[in-house]
Amino acid sequence: MYLDALFARDPQLAFDYSDLQVDLYAEYDSGRLMDLLRASSHYSLEKAYEICKRRDYVPEMVFLLGRMGNNKQAMNLIIERLGDVQRVCIVYQLA
Numbered sequence: 001m002y003l004d005a006l007f008a009r010d011p012q013l014a015f016d017y018s019d020l021q022v023d024l025y026a027e028y029d030s031g032r033l034m035d036l037l038r039a040s041s042h043y044s045l046e047k048a049y050e051i052c053k054r055r056d057y058v059p060e061m062v063f064l065l066g067r068m069g070n071n072k073q074a075m076n077l078i079i080e081r082l083g084d085v086q087r088v089c090i091v092y093q094l095a
Contacts, residue, residue, distance in 0.1 A: 003017055003024065019043050030055070062074045
């Protein structure tokens with residue numbers, strides 16, 4: 001709750017705790033995790049990906065893979081795990 005309030009008040013104050021905040025959202029408030037992943041760029045992409053992979057958060061893994069430049073693996077996850085070819089087209093503007 002403290003980090004959440006700190007981030008809401010001034011995101012720059014929470015930069016040093018971004019990796020911890022990703023882990024805490026994944027554990028206790030997964031509904032807000034994607035918002036954090038999109039809003040911040042001060043967390044380790046690799047650590048965030050591993051956290052999401054352990055919990056099998058597929059949309060978050062797709063997002064992180066895209067940010068890491070691993071588009072092929074992201075597309076594979078979308079197709080194989082989400083079964084959503086349309087989403088691949090939208091995400092990669094192929095439609």
